[in-house]
Amino acid sequence: MPEGVTIEFTNVTKRFGSVEAVSDLSFTVEPGQITGFLGPNGAGKTTTLRMLLGLVTPTAGTATLGGVAYRDLPSPLATVGAALEAASFHPGRSAADHLRIYAQAAGLPRARVGVVLEQVGLGGYASRRVAGYSLGMRQRLGLAYALLGDPRVLVLDEPINGLDPEGIRWIRLFLRSLAAEGRTILVSSHLLSEVQQSVDEVVIIAHGRLIHRGTLASLDMVDSKQVIVDSPNRDGLGWALQAAGYAFRSLRGGVIVDNADATEIGGIAFAAGIPLSSLSQKHAGLEDSFLALVGEEGAL
Amino acid sequence: MKSFGRAIHAEFTKVTTTRLWWMLALIMVLYVALVAGGLTAILGTVGAGARGPVLSDADRAPLIYSFGSSIGYVFPVLLGALVTTSEFRHKTLTPTFLATPKRGRILVAKLVALTVFGGLFGVLAMIASVGAGSGLMAAFGQDAQLGSSAIWALAGRAILAMALWCAVGVGLGVLVPSQVAAIVIVLAFTQFVEPILRFASGLTDWSAQVGKFLPGSASDALVGASFYSLSAPSLVALDWWQGAGVLLAYAVVAAVLGYFTSWRRDVT
Ligand SMILES: Nc1ncnc2c1ncn2[C@@H]1O[C@H](COP(=O)(O)OP(=O)(O)OP(=O)(O)O)[C@@H](O)[C@H]1O
Ligand SMILES: [Mg+2]
Numbered sequence: 181m182p183e184g185v186t187i188e189f190t191n192v193t194k195r196f197g198s199v200e201a202v203s204d205l206s207f208t209v210e211p212g213q214i215t216g217f218l219g220p221n222g223a224g225k226t227t228t229l230r231m232l233l234g235l236v237t238p239t240a241g242t243a244t245l246g247g248v249a250y251r252d253l254p255s256p257l258a259t260v261g262a263a264l265e266a267a268s269f270h271p272g273r274s275a276a277d278h279l280r281i282y283a284q285a286a287g288l289p290r291a292r293v294g295v296v297l298e299q300v301g302l303g304g305y306a307s308r309r310v311a312g313y314s315l316g317m318r319q320r321l322g323l324a325y326a327l328l329g330d331p332r333v334l335v336l337d338e339p340i341n342g343l344d345p346e347g348i349r350w351i352r353l354f355l356r357s358l359a360a361e362g363r364t365i366l367v368s369s370h371l372l373s374e375v376q377q378s379v380d381e382v383v384i385i386a387h388g389r390l391i392h393r394g395t396l397a398s399l400d401m402v403d404s405k406q407v408i409v410d411s412p413n414r415d416g417l418g419w420a421l422q423a424a425g426y427a428f429r430s431l432r433g434g435v436i437v438d439n440a441d442a443t444e445i446g447g448i449a450f451a452a453g454i455p456l457s458s459l460s461q462k463h464a465g466l467e468d469s470f471l472a473l474v475g476e477e478g479a480l
Numbered sequence: 481m482k483s484f485g486r487a488i489h490a491e492f493t494k495v496t497t498t499r500l501w502w503m504l505a506l507i508m509v510l511y512v513a514l515v516a517g518g519l520t521a522i523l524g525t526v527g528a529g530a531r532g533p534v535l536s537d538a539d540r541a542p543l544i545y546s547f548g549s550s551i552g553y554v555f556p557v558l559l560g561a562l563v564t565t566s567e568f569r570h571k572t573l574t575p576t577f578l579a580t581p582k583r584g585r586i587l588v589a590k591l592v593a594l595t596v597f598g599g600l601f602g603v604l605a606m607i608a609s610v611g612a613g614s615g616l617m618a619a620f621g622q623d624a625q626l627g628s629s630a631i632w633a634l635a636g637r638a639i640l641a642m643a644l645w646c647a648v649g650v651g652l653g654v655l656v657p658s659q660v661a662a663i664v665i666v667l668a669f670t671q672f673v674e675p676i677l678r679f680a681s682g683l684t685d686w687s688a689q690v691g692k693f694l695p696g697s698a699s700d701a702l703v704g705a706s707f708y709s710l711s712a713p714s715l716v717a718l719d720w721w722q723g724a725g726v727l728l729a730y731a732v733v734a735a736v737l738g739y740f741t742s743w744r745r746d747v748t
Binding site: 226227230234235236237250251253256257260264267268269270271272273274277278281282284285286287325 | 482483486487489490493494497498499500566570571572573574575576577578579580581582746747748
């Protein structure tokens with residue numbers, strides 16, 4: 181694999197009439213890892229990716245791949261492979277013909293068509309018209325198009341939409357192996373949980389603005405102040421917590437105590453002679469942190 | 481220009497990999513053969529009657545053969561317009577522009593590829609009109625003029641006209657990317673608006689000077705024979721090469737306007 185390609189957005193802004201879809205966005209995406217590009221619906225993810233690919237012209241700012249704008253790349257499909265959310269197929273054309281057209285346009289060997297169709301698991305459907313494809317099969321065909329030029333950069337917009345669990349597992353492993361080869365991988369999603377098992381880095385936007393940028397671990401910062409505790413003697417536990425001035429809710433799986441520390445709650449139960457069956461500090465999930473971040477800006 | 485050649489190749493493959501082209505070609509061949517054959521039969525039957533021949537051999541053959549383009553031209557226009565608008569409709573502009581980011585190059589490649597396809601339609605239409613017409617003329621014992629070089633020159637010009645019409649369709653497709661709107665415009669203009677304009681323009685001298693630049697008039701001038709010139713022999717016409725130039729101008733002007741109004745815009 182030749183050296184990696186860095187994606188760079190510099191002060192990118194896009195206005196559609198009065199709507200500012202992307203506002204002064206700057207970030208870089210490094211090779212050799214998978215970067216998750218996250219944000220709620222309408223955050224501007226697709227618009228940002230389309231600006232990178234020269235499909236949408238930025239109102240201001242630049243987006244480059246290895247320092248070069250997409251439109252100036254000498255062999256674009258061999259440099260960047262992209263699968264965007266909208267299905268872009270003529271329904272009357274077969275998958276193999278669809279790919280053959282763009283292989284011809286980009287000067288790629290025709291044999292690549294069969295290779296990528298096998299790679300995404302569509303080998304058996306190559307000559308079937310796309311009109312009869314399921315959502316997941318279309319998603320795979322979009323991915324096959326992205327892989328056509330064996331590119332060093334992959335840009336995927338919501339690639340997991342419509343895939344079955346087996347497909348999701350496959351794409352995770354697949355992207356992992358591509359990143360390990362030193363390729364640059366940018367994957368958008370509106371759900372952190374969809375990508376958290378596979379991404380190394382996250383870029384989070386809301387309302388077209390950058391909200392957070394860092395490793396996945398950097399998201400796991402906000403620990404909650406909740407304790408989950410349970411006892412065979414729930415009533416007794418309740419009395420003891422009430423006496424100590426804690427607010428709590430009794431659920432089927434245990435009692436949730438707000439603004440508490442597990443050590444303190446254990447001490448209170450011990451002092452009251454209440455036997456405990458479980459006691460733990462509740463961690464806020466990554467998804468909660470994500471929601472807290474984009475929530476400040478307000479999802480749609 | 482290696483990448484330009486590749487773009488033309490890809491645009492050509494786009495046409496051959498869906499059913500549209502041969503369905504349009506099939507309907508065109510049947511329609512042209514029916515009209516050319518039917519009219520030959522009517523003329524033959526009338527001519528065999530007591531009142532003598534309506535048309536001389538030298539007039540009949542070119543008239544019948546020119547039906548290939550004079551009624552068949554709507555099919556290459558539809559092909560060009562439908563192939564182009566389907567790129568917008570099915571969002572295939574995204575993979576197209578990703579593979580070839582120089583958009584002007586693709587538009588020129590599309591014009592070139594579809595002009596070739598229009599020429600193919602022209603060949604098929606002439607086979608239909610000459611085949612059906614000459615066969616029936618022979619059956620009526622008339623001279624089909626197949627040995628005349630003027631007839632073959634006419635066929636060649638008709639093929640050129642069909643090729644240019646397909647390019648006009650591409651231009652219309654970029655100018656009016658909505659597929660439904662483009663179809664309505666093609667059908668309304670070719671079947672209704674233009675015939676009326678051509679007829680009306682012939683009523684005064686000055687309007688005839690304008691009317692000869694209508695695309696249908698230019699096409700008939702290029703081919704050199706049509707049922708219009710028969711029904712209104714006094715119509716002013718361009719030279720054949722001027723007719724070709726006018727048709728080409730329609731295609732190029734529409735494509736350039738379309739490049740700025742739709743082709744160059746954001747693909748979202
Ligand atoms: N062609 C367009 N014309 C006008 N507004 C647009 C256009 N394309 C996008 N927008 C607006 O830009 C904003 C960002 O849209 P975008 O599709 O980039 O969001 P997204 O993050 O991809 O959302 P999703 O998760 O739903 O795919 C939205 O407010 C949208 O309405
Ligand atoms: Mg989107």
